[in-house]
Amino acid sequence: MDEKIIVGSEEWLGFPSLGIPAIKARVDSGAKTSSLHADNISTFKRNGTPWVTFEVHPLQNNRRTVVRCEAAVVDRRNIKSSNGTTEKRYVISTQLSAGEHSWDVELTLTNRDSMGYRMLLGREAMRHRMLVDPAESCNLGLISKDQLKAHYGSHEQPQDGLKIGILASNPKLYSNQRLMEAAAEHGHQVTFLNMRHCYMKMDAEEPEIHYRGGRLLNDLDAVITRIRPSMTFYGCALARQFESMGIYTTNTSTAITQSRDKLFSLQLLIKKGLNIPTTGFANSPIDTSDLIDMVGGAPLIVKLLEGTQGSGVVLAETRKAAESVINAFKALHANLLVQEFVKEANGKDLRCFVIDNKVVATIQREAAPGEFRANLHLGGTASVVRISQEERKLALDAAKTLGLKVAGVDIIRSSKGPLLLEVNSSPGLEGIETATGKDIAGMVITSIEKKLRWKKPA
Structure with a gap:
């Protein structure tokens, strides 16, 4: 008994290997596991082993002091918190420093912003080593503000890089992983912002966006807007809020909204004289026959306005099939486009990646056998291709017309020349980076640097 450490209900502890010399912990023998406050958690592999990188704000009510940590992943477990909710957390093993004593403990990583302490010490870490006297506090010693300043003065967020959020x-x-890696490689502070965890304060004098736990996002320099189709309304509302606060967004809320509305985007494109496949739109099933004739008859393509990445797209090979598909969708009150089928495209299309009015990379996508859509998610293949000046101009004009700084422009080659299929405001990087070997994510970060006139310090 005499050899065990007597601790109070709260203690100052340290984790030397994580670069955390002091953090106040709640000592709780009723909790089995120990947990550490962690933010911006992301995983990577080192020598084939899973690791995790994360940020710790070791001082309560202070989000400016940040320690960036990384550690090998021991496990990932379902942990039941004190409020009864279950959360799957990463588990790491690291050295705990308690006064003059130290030993290895396991920690689960979670956001403890809403808790009273940034660290919770559970009974597994204390077993055979500690006794708790709940009437005592800081038995292992107090740490002054000057000591904390000395400890964490070098851990203030650096000011030489930009603060970039990925929405x-x-x-x-x-x-998203590649964009975070590229931003960090360029020396910037990058934060992943889950749209569902963001909320806003609309105020004429002090508009704000908060993140789960109360974190204020007003100090960001730029936001990379990668809004999924199902979150278009709320994502664009957040983007508008960032814009109203003077924070640069790679694609504006207006541009994203225009590109997501397939009918509106096609109307904008043809208004600028850009060529698209002949397309029809109607509301009543009574007009189905004329609609089919309008696009040259079957075979034809039927597209739901809300579809994306090839979903909601049907090939009707005969007139009877076309009538059945169109009328079935209209019976469900679904808005759809009817579009001519360009047979000579032979299941191929071009994906041009545009950044700041420049085509930085292009691939040709080819549909999988038996599939008419050139979609990599459906087993299609990608290869590097050289495009003509006419195709390059079409891609640039399309992105510019919709106001997109970053865009994936899809084009098919027809007997009438290149035709625009679609313009994507959140184009994927995997297929085009893999096929071309180009650092597209780095190019996106460079475009932000140029827009904000940021230069890397000598």
């Missing part, structure tokens, strides 16, 4: 839904998506 999206899935931090594990290849495109």
